[in-house]
Amino acid sequence: MSKLIVILIGILLLITGCSTTHKINTDSTKELTKELKEIFPSIERVHFTFTRPNLSCRIDMSKEPSKEELEAILTEIERFTTMDNMNEIARSVKWGLEISKIYLDMNTDKDKKTIEHAYYARYFKTSNASDHSESNIEGYKIWYEINEK
Secondary structure, three states: OHHHHHHHHHHHHHHHHHOOEEEEOOHHHHHHHHHHHHHOOOEEEEEEEEEOOEEEEEEEEOOOOOHHHHHHHHHHHHHHOOHHHHHHHHHHOOOOOOOOEEEEEEEOOOOOOOOOEEEEEEOEOOOOOOOOOHHHEOOOOOEEEOOOO
């Protein structure tokens, strides 16, 4: 019985240790943050985190962007999500695989708990991360809007 408890505790520690969230501060994320703040003065904060196997980018803004501004921000993020940049981020946290999904959350009001605009892009088209065939690779090229209404 005591061996079972020790094994269960070990498994629990292993599982919880695998889901550590890392702050991301690479050269490419610093450059993107600088560019976004220069182009869009209403951007107050850009924050990147990695929780295996996904990357998250949160943008806090002082006001709701126009439709054109929203599209321009998404275009900048799309330009940023190259394989080179994603691999740089993965290496920075010692992640040896592809980043599965990139989430973009935009908060545009004073309530920091809510997200007014949310998107994601993915590396694989399916949930099968072992299928590296061309037909299963999306390579972060398509962005999807997340509608939670």
